[in-house]
Amino acid sequence: MKKFTLFTLMMVISIFTSTTQAAYRVNPFVVCEATGDQQRPDIDGDIVVWQDSDTDIYWKQIDSPNGPNVIDSGGSQTYPAISGNKVVWRDDRGTSPNNQRDIYSFDLLSQTLLTEPNMPFEDGILQQDPDVSGNLTVYRHDGSNKTIYIYDSDPNTNQVVSAASTDQYEPAIDGTIVVWMENVGPPQVFVRDVSTTDLALRISPTSNWQRNPAISGRVIVWDEDSGDGTYNIYGYDLDDPETGTFSICTAAGDQKYPAISGNIVAWQNAVDDNIWAIDLDDMAEGCFVVSDGTGDNQLPAVFADTLSDKKTIVWQRHYDGYWDIWATELRDPSTVTVIDPNGGEWFLAGSGVVDVNWTTTGPVDEVLIEFSSDGKVTWTDVNTVENTGNTGSYPWPIADVNSADCWIRVTNTADGEATDTSNAAFEIYQIPDSITVTYPNGGEQFLAGSEVVDVNWTYVGDFDAVKIEFSDSNGANWEEVIASTPNTGSYLWDSNEVTDSNQCLIHISDAANSSTWDKSDSRFTFFQCDTALTADLTGDCFVGIADFAEFAYQWLLCGNPHNDDWCFE
Structure with a gap:
């Protein structure tokens, strides 16, 4: 694809015979699932273009719920390519014997068909297989020979890329570097930097067929017959001619139609009908499957931007009788590690708040915190109102349970895959009534x-x-x-x-x-007070000074309430 990105290739030649666990997370999704066939996608940034079975070109912003949008110039439009806001395609119109096959272009910003002065148009010669990078468009010109041309929309010039007399096919461009396949006995991959006067260079001379070249920055990829009739994926770094050709994937069966952008290479595996990929900056991780294992997946295109670190792969997928456009973003892996409580702690049920602490690596914007009191059999949300931003800490009101088998789990909400639980059980105890x-x-x-x-x-x-x-x-x-x-x-x-x-x-x-x-x-x-204690005048079952005081108080008092003198008669 046409991305102005550079990277340093690992100085290691590695041969991968099977997939391994990738350093990326993938989540395939549908870009367009319309009636009829959607095929031959290309991508730049967040814009995907493709051709429909009605022979129109469609485009869509990949993460937008709107669209797709149609580019209908009136002809039969196929083989789209995109760079920035510019879309190019092969346009067939007219009837025999005056059939025209020319290269058309369209500006997505102004939503207008572009006029390209000096671009061959209605000259009776077929133009096809376009690719675009910025203001440069390459295509195949079917004159007396099939020749690769390059058109510069600024200043509207058109020239031959290579003056060789042999037939040339399948041009691709990134920046000012053009690659193509040329029939020099067995088809071989050639390259030329059109900003220089240097001649075309045959990349990796071999007696085997080389096809479907693609370029990003200074790295070229292609599929090549390994000599036994099966095709594998190879690469070459123009900045490292000493290493020369290196293997990208030599798995069993045909590996075909590679695409490259930045450090990401994707291709079609004809054995399992999946799209595979590899990160050239981390080849030790090996190849990994991008598609979901269903249907027939073909013709990938890649966008990888080193500034935003966004990496997207699109492809066509055949399922239930139709071709649709699918995509996945390659997301860096994320990890979550629970720090507290991490096992062995004791907490009094309902006694207050304890901090749940965790650390993360990679892109983790939000986490879900869960609690289990039955040995991880069932889980309940700790943050029940909304998921917690990835602050690394959350004040958790201690659950009112009685269990020695309690656990905390923290999970990245973006994918649910990056998760961690306490290393061991902790205990929440209740003091009984x-x-x-x-x-x-x-x-x-x-x-x-x-x-x-x-x-x-x-x-x-x-x-x-x-x-x-x-x-x-x-x-x-x-x-x-x-x-x-x-x-x-x-x-x-x-x-x-x-x-x-x-x-x-x-x-x-x-x-x-x-x-x-x-x-x-x-x-x-x-x-009961002893009845013999008759001197207890105060009724406290004790004869003491209070009783003498009461005796003194009542000295010479008469108990006849009707006649005080009765006691003295």
Whole structure:
């Protein structure tokens, strides 16, 4: 294709006999799936052009939902090529014996058919197989011989690329460098830089057939008969003549119709009917399959831009009786690595927020964070509202679960392939609901019939009310003090009805869940005051100074409320 990109070729000759895991992610998609056949695509930037079975040229911005758009100049239009905003094609019109086959061109910006002064037109000679790079168009001119010509739209000049008398075919151009196939015995690949006066150069002389040359920058690719009737893909770097011809793919069966842009070479594998590709900057990764393994995939075209790092391959695919245009972007691989929590941590359920931390490499704009509490059997979104931008950290409210088999997973949302989970399980634990009786908790002594006991307890958990019970038989039997009282940790119990017992216990439980409970650690006592203690004037079952004070206060008082003198008669 026609891309003004340069790269340094690896100084290694590698032979690949099978595909390997590629350094790119591919995701084939349909560019055009219209009725009829869509064939012979070409691409530059984000614009794809192709021919339709109605013999018109169509174009579409590859990532736009609109289109495709038709270029209809009235003739039979085939073999399109594109560079920038300029589209060229072979145009057949007229009827025998005055058939015309000329090269037409179209400006996508102005949406107008271009006038190309000095371009052969309606001269009775066939012009075909165009290719374009900037303002330069190359094509095959079928005069007395089939000859490669180049037309410069600025300043509208037309000249022969090579004055050789042998037939020349299949021209391609990038910048000012033209390549073609020439019949010099077996067909061979030739090259010439038209910005110089240098003569055409035969790239790699051999007795084998060479066909379908393509060029990008200073690197030329072609398919070549390996001597056994099968074709493989070879390349040559004009800046490295010492290395000379190098193998790109010599897999079993025919490898044909290579295309190149920047460091990406794609071709048609006639064995599995797939489009294959390779990165010349990373040949150790080997060839990789671009198409999805269905249908018959042919005639790839490539766009690779070193500035934007955008790499796109388009091709024609035959399936269900029609040819359609397909494409894929080659995306750099991305990785995600979970840092925290990464295994072995302990967290209290629902106790707050913990940071989920991760690192990434490659293009990762957004991630999805998920959590599993059942050993990675099921996953739930952590960021449920929207996916998280790739900040490397996310404040996660700790889940309210109880599990020792918890995991975090972070995934690149762009493709779902770059993902990582915690290296090992971490634990989220719950402290169970509990009640602890603190008073009376054993050993206390209460005077029966006269005490209001402040029953106290502590608790863990979220429950609203408690039930309080009392036993005077060391737990053999229980009496309800109150069925439900607010879980405040304290309750004033009027114990007047309790009689004498040293086998007393208090039992407190969750009013809604009796399995959460506690009772006094040991027995406490309610006792009746000894009736022989008649000097206890204050009723506290103790004769003390208060009783003397009460005695002194009542000294010489008469208990007859009707006659104070009665006591002294």
